[in-house]
Amino acid sequence: MHIFYTPELSGSQYTLDETESKHCVRVLRLEKGDQIILVDGRGGYFTAEITDPNPKRCSVKIIRSELNFGLRKFQVHMAIAPTKNIERIEWFLEKATEIGLDRVIPLLCRHSERKEIKAERLEKVMVSAMKQSLKAYLPRLDELTKFKDLISQPFDGQKFIAHCEEQHRDLLKDLVLPNQSYLILIGPEGDFSSEEIEMALSAGFRPVSLGNSRLRTETAGLVACHTFNLLNE
Numbered sequence: 696m697h698i699f700y701t702p703e704l705s706g707s708q709y710t711l712d713e714t715e716s717k718h719c720v721r722v723l724r725l726e727k728g729d730q731i732i733l734v735d736g737r738g739g740y741f742t743a744e745i746t747d748p749n750p751k752r753c754s755v756k757i758i759r760s761e762l763n764f765g766l767r768k769f770q771v772h773m774a775i776a777p778t779k780n781i782e783r784i785e786w787f788l789e790k791a792t793e794i795g796l797d798r799v800i801p802l803l804c805r806h807s808e809r810k811e812i813k814a815e816r817l818e819k820v821m822v823s824a825m826k827q828s829l830k831a832y833l834p835r836l837d838e839l840t841k842f843k844d845l846i847s848q849p850f851d852g853q854k855f856i857a858h859c860e861e862q863h864r865d866l867l868k869d870l871v872l873p874n875q876s877y878l879i880l881i882g883p884e885g886d887f888s889s890e891e892i893e894m895a896l897s898a899g900f901r902p903v904s905l906g907n908s909r910l911r912t913e914t915a916g917l918v919a920c921h922t923f924n925l926l927n928e
Contacts, residue, residue, distance in 0.1 A: 696742075697723055698826040700833075701733040707757045709733065709743065716753035719745070731755065734825065736833030740764035764831040767795065770852070770876040771923045774800040774845055775916045776883035779808040785820045787913035791920040792824035792834055800837040800845060806885030812839055842891050845880075846898040852876030856900040857915055859886045864904040867919060871926045879903075879923075881916045 699715050711719060719725050727748050733741040733755070740761045747754035773796060777784045788799065801812050818836055825833050852875050855867060871877070880887070880895060887895075896902065905918045 696730055696732045697725070698732045698734060698829070700736065700822050700826060701741075702736050702833075704733060704735045704739065704741065709755050709757065711753040711755065713751050717750050719753050720748045720750040730758070733757075734764075734831040736822075736825065736831070738763045738766060738831050740831040761831075766832075767927070768874040769923070769927045770797040771795060771920060772798040772800070772850070772852075772876065772878040773881060773916055773920065774802040774840070774878065775881040776802045776804050776807050776912060777809040777812050777839070778884065778912050781809065781812070783911070783913045784812075785817065787916045788817055788820050788834075789824045790917050792821045792830070793828040794917070794920050795830075795924045796834045796920055797832070798835040798837065801839045802842060802845060802880065802882075803839050804842045804883050805888040805891060807883045808885075809883075810839075814838070842887075843894065846895050846900065850876070850878050852878060854878045854898075854900045855903045855919075856880040856887070856892065856895040857903050857905055857919060858882060858892050859909060860889065860892060862902065864902040867903040867905055867922050868926060870901060870903060871923060873927050877923050879919050881912060881919065884912055 699711060701709055725745055725748060727745055729745050731743055733743050741757050742759040743755040743757050746756050803810060814836055821834055853872060857879060905915055910918060
């Protein structure tokens, strides 16, 4: 069945917005009585029946509801520096959402080449990936956050920083405890500065390696995301 994102959903009746209505009626050519899936991004997964296939205001009624659909016992939070080529971070968000990501914090670091983001565009990428991968939870997207502000925030869980400096770092896979909340910092193309690394270590972040290869920012983020998910299966 076709999936539609309905963040304002409440009650047993719902009207798709104009964009989703047009896609439903004009593009997919769905008709009265056809069934579709609605997800609200907060764990709600609903089967609905089309009652009025209006291409501008398509009305549906909920016939089956499932809350906390796909709820996991762990959470993946990732603070990652947006890449100079924004398409690379969009690719990361798409794939990480498919694999399983709960929160992404765009991180502004000393060596960051990109100092602004378009949150609306990034959220659209994640919404599309959520629907494609049959998920009901949409990752939370924070505002662009300065490095020093992020590491000073409290976090109840395991905290890691992945960097490339020549110092002892355990492999991430050897430190992850199951069924926890995780926060990992992924730096920009020029890596974190030495000062930032020391600040993170002082704030309780553990230095980790993601393997022997030097990875691009978006690849490192995806490897970390997959590692957390794989070790919790």
